[in-house]
Amino acid sequence: MELNQDWRTWQATVFPESFPxxxxxxxxxxxxxxxxxxxxxxxxxxxxxxxxxxxxxxLEWTGASIHEVRAQFQGRVIFEWQxxxxxxxxxxxxxxxxxxxxxxxWRETPRSESEALQSIPSRRRLWAPVSSEPEAIxxxxxxxxxxxxxxxxxxxxxxxxxxxxxxxxxxxxxxxLGSSASLAPRxxxxxxxxxYRKGKLEQFGVPDLSFLGxxxxxxxxxxxxxxxxxxxxxxxxxxxxxxxxxxxxxQKNPWREIAxxxxxxxxxxxxxxxxxxxxxxxxxxxxx
Amino acid sequence: MLGIQRNPSVRLPxxxxxxxxxxxxxxxxxxxxxxxxxxxxxxxxFVPWQGVEADISHALTRFLQLAAERRLGVSLIVSPxxxxxxPSSGIPRDVLAKPECLAIDSDGNPCVSIASPQAHxxxxxxxxxxxxxxxxYLQRVDHFLVDALKRGGExxxxxxxxxxxxxxxxxxxxxxxxxxxAFGGPAGEYSSVAGIQFRNxxxxxxxxxxxxxxxxxxxxxxxxxxxxxxxxxxxxxQSEDEFRERAAQFFGRKALSIPLEQMELxxxxxxxxxxxxxxLAHMAGAKADFWKLSSIVDAAAVRRSQVxxxxxxxxxxxxxxxxxxxxxxxxxxxxILKSLLLTASQGGGVILDSEDWFALSDxxxxxxxxxxxxxxxxxxxxxxxxxxxxxxxxxxxxGLWEELQQRLGSQARLMAxxxxxxxxxxxxxxxxVVDPRVxxxxxxxxxxxxxxxxxxxxxxxRSHLYTERxxxxxxxxxxxxxxxxxxxxxxxxxxxxxxxxQGKLLVYDSAALEKTATPExxxxxxxxxxxxxxxxxxxxxxxxxxxxIALEKKSGGQGVFILNPGARTLDSDLHFADDVxxxxxxxxxxQEGAGVLEAQxxxxxxxxxxxxxxxxxxxxxxxxxxxxxxxxxSLKSLGNVDLSKQKDGAPLGRESSxxxxxxx
Numbered sequence: 001m002e003l004n005q006d007w008r009t010w011q012a013t014v015f016p017e018s019f020p021x022x023x024x025x026x027x028x029x030x031x032x033x034x035x036x037x038x039x040x041x042x043x044x045x046x047x048x049x050x051x052x053x054x055x056x057x058x059l060e061w062t063g064a065s066i067h068e069v070r071a072q073f074q075g076r077v078i079f080e081w082q083x084x085x086x087x088x089x090x091x092x093x094x095x096x097x098x099x100x101x102x103x104x105x106w107r108e109t110p111r112s113e114s115e116a117l118q119s120i121p122s123r124r125r126l127w128a129p130v131s132s133e134p135e136a137i138x139x140x141x142x143x144x145x146x147x148x149x150x151x152x153x154x155x156x157x158x159x160x161x162x163x164x165x166x167x168x169x170x171x172x173x174x175x176x177l178g179s180s181a182s183l184a185p186r187x188x189x190x191x192x193x194x195x196y197r198k199g200k201l202e203q204f205g206v207p208d209l210s211f212l213g214x215x216x217x218x219x220x221x222x223x224x225x226x227x228x229x230x231x232x233x234x235x236x237x238x239x240x241x242x243x244x245x246x247x248x249x250x251q252k253n254p255w256r257e258i259a260x261x262x263x264x265x266x267x268x269x270x271x272x273x274x275x276x277x278x279x280x281x282x283x284x285x286x287x288x
Numbered sequence: 289m290l291g292i293q294r295n296p297s298v299r300l301p302x303x304x305x306x307x308x309x310x311x312x313x314x315x316x317x318x319x320x321x322x323x324x325x326x327x328x329x330x331x332x333x334f335v336p337w338q339g340v341e342a343d344i345s346h347a348l349t350r351f352l353q354l355a356a357e358r359r360l361g362v363s364l365i366v367s368p369x370x371x372x373x374x375p376s377s378g379i380p381r382d383v384l385a386k387p388e389c390l391a392i393d394s395d396g397n398p399c400v401s402i403a404s405p406q407a408h409x410x411x412x413x414x415x416x417x418x419x420x421x422x423x424x425y426l427q428r429v430d431h432f433l434v435d436a437l438k439r440g441g442e443x444x445x446x447x448x449x450x451x452x453x454x455x456x457x458x459x460x461x462x463x464x465x466x467x468x469x470a471f472g473g474p475a476g477e478y479s480s481v482a483g484i485q486f487r488n489x490x491x492x493x494x495x496x497x498x499x500x501x502x503x504x505x506x507x508x509x510x511x512x513x514x515x516x517x518x519x520x521x522x523x524x525x526q527s528e529d530e531f532r533e534r535a536a537q538f539f540g541r542k543a544l545s546i547p548l549e550q551m552e553l554x555x556x557x558x559x560x561x562x563x564x565x566x567x568l569a570h571m572a573g574a575k576a577d578f579w580k581l582s583s584i585v586d587a588a589a590v591r592r593s594q595v596x597x598x599x600x601x602x603x604x605x606x607x608x609x610x611x612x613x614x615x616x617x618x619x620x621x622x623x624i625l626k627s628l629l630l631t632a633s634q635g636g637g638v639i640l641d642s643e644d645w646f647a648l649s650d651x652x653x654x655x656x657x658x659x660x661x662x663x664x665x666x667x668x669x670x671x672x673x674x675x676x677x678x679x680x681x682x683x684x685x686x687g688l689w690e691e692l693q694q695r696l697g698s699q700a701r702l703m704a705x706x707x708x709x710x711x712x713x714x715x716x717x718x719x720x721v722v723d724p725r726v727x728x729x730x731x732x733x734x735x736x737x738x739x740x741x742x743x744x745x746x747x748x749x750r751s752h753l754y755t756e757r758x759x760x761x762x763x764x765x766x767x768x769x770x771x772x773x774x775x776x777x778x779x780x781x782x783x784x785x786x787x788x789x790q791g792k793l794l795v796y797d798s799a800a801l802e803k804t805a806t807p808e809x810x811x812x813x814x815x816x817x818x819x820x821x822x823x824x825x826x827x828x829x830x831x832x833x834x835x836x837i838a839l840e841k842k843s844g845g846q847g848v849f850i851l852n853p854g855a856r857t858l859d860s861d862l863h864f865a866d867d868v869x870x871x872x873x874x875x876x877x878x879q880e881g882a883g884v885l886e887a888q889x890x891x892x893x894x895x896x897x898x899x900x901x902x903x904x905x906x907x908x909x910x911x912x913x914x915x916x917x918x919x920x921x922s923l924k925s926l927g928n929v930d931l932s933k934q935k936d937g938a939p940l941g942r943e944s945s946x947x948x949x950x951x952x
Contacts (some may be wrong), residue, residue: 004407005375005405007311007373007404007609008310008609008613008643011613011614023812032495038572040569040571040572041568042467042564044464049464049467049564050467050565051466051573052565052568052569053575054572054575055575057579058577059577059579062467063468083464086395090400090567091397091398091400092289094400094407094408094409098404098406098407099405099570102406103571104406106570106571119743122621176639208312210313221877
């Protein structure tokens, strides 16, 4: 049984530090505290069915009136959903192929937001790297690459179906192996494949390269060719350092750094496509 | 190391999950080798239905062979389960594509489970279409096992066991109804297919002579609209019991030499009571709600199911790709220890993903393994002081049950059959409360009375839910042999008390209870019941934020575990009814787990009240010995003891620079 939607490795890959990485509630600073303060509430006829805020014990609020909650947490952003709306969206989302798409569908459920969201003083926005737009506060943990791929501009430029093959090298592990590294060529190396079809993320996980010989597996261009044939989509290979990826995944917009990394060959594209390089450069240098 | 069996007959209640179908052949070999090197001797794997049907490469057979070659014991969970980490938890897509195969909750919505890699609907286990497919799945599993035994020889057969679980039954609950209380509201399957089966079974049940007395038309009273809810609960329980029995009989008939184990496997992350919280956490891109998960563990651990009259062992599954994996290490450690204490002390255990387990620190794993080993050896046991008989195990128990659970915590037990009284539960418990919605037959009543005479207290409702024979039996007993010792009392509600043998039979007015259903009435009545049965909680914490799990120690005394499910250190008083001697237990557990036969008792202190300081996410183990002589010697001078001043160790759930120490 092939798992072509490997949620476990997805978590470790997209949020390498931890999933869902650091708790915003634990983060210090006003900007992050504002984000941490967001409350998420499912209500029915004015009464709370579920109240959630990361790292806070709010169980006792179940069954309380929504007015009580609003009064108690005045000044904090509260997203509210009606039970029937959320249930309807939940059932509708069952048709989606995986949890990521389902979560995106849930986020489209009609909701109301407390006034606190609009009243965030503009000076605070300078402190906070995160936008004060509702979508950004509702889902603050979008990963830079997958957020960019979902944007309309890129999706128009890129083919509707394509794959990205990542090969991360953990240089610490390779260094630790020292001279024996050549004996264990796969040590410190991690592969991952994501496939988009018709603009939607369809497949993600560690690719099965068992049909390739050991030597061919080491060659990224051979792997990319093999995966493109197997998945029937053009595949772009990206070779990079594990530490760089972890650092960039924690940033909102690391594209400038990535552009320089491509230029200095710290990030390698296989095959090297000028179109892709241009996209990265435009994103990194001009922000588009 | 985990899995090293000092006593081969003892199986550890902490098992590592390795789903064979998640690995490519080479990766599977690497993983098994790695586990073997880490000292693992036993692993568990789910057998996803879809995977088995599409297993043209005989991956299951190969997995069993590979495990046998490495002398790894393998337990295969063959029942369909939630949280399996396969698409739709391994349920075939075509089954879920048929609306007639989907389970519907009491709100009329399809039952949904959120388990990575995707949220999916749950199939109806009563649907004939499902049943047909399920039978062919079992056949296929059997085929693979026969094949594996043939190819692998005795090596495979010796190390494989099959696990049958309670499957989806407990998850047929409305997320709305269970939002506040994990098992709130009526559980059950409300699809139209289920409705037809329900009606048929109701007809079948009430066509039995006992329900048709005094005249055949009397049977109609059991089928009235007002009985719908009561009958539904009975039918759901019956259907579940039959489903499990059929699966057990299937593998029994096949007469494979493979041992069969019955588990009540529970996945808190996939529970409907956690559904909204999980949706919110996912939408927020945040980590899971630890407190909600912890509260679900409490609610599940006090329910005990059975298969063919035998209690099943409660097991908890923490998945490697669900809400659990998003928690911090401290939170994970807390939940693992709590789950172990609550389940392994009842013969169950915890199933953990191998990656999650090995990501935890060595020091913690050593402590948890020592605890697991002690529990597996039967050094500690959760004594069930009082039972509550409810018509359906997974539905809301009602106000009386809530009160009982609040007072006794993990020492109260909810069950759905009086059969339990024949076993360990019956021997332990001093009190049985029968839910007012239970339909009582004569045989059941006779059974209850016999149990009561052995020095217990039984509270039965005076309701219209007695068969004619049961009513006549109750009248015969209460107006005959027991009439001399009758007392009419009123504590919260009116009830009659009869002395029977060494026990007490209490007949309470269920109509009055329903009419005056206030928390105060429940409190008063339950206090009276517990008083009559001389059942009380072993100890209590002054701060209710701290949790207490009290286990009976084989060598005498109690093991009391104080749990702090919070990010702040809490200090509070621990109260006992009498003077007791309190000692450190952590070191002793480690010694017992390490095979030291007579662990050195540390010096303890005696008092009735102890001041404790429990660090964040900490689990503080204490040994408590009763001082029978304390009152005679008037040891009042012992007074209150401040244990928080004794700082020379670390509690189980916390990291410490001194792994062999006990207190923080």
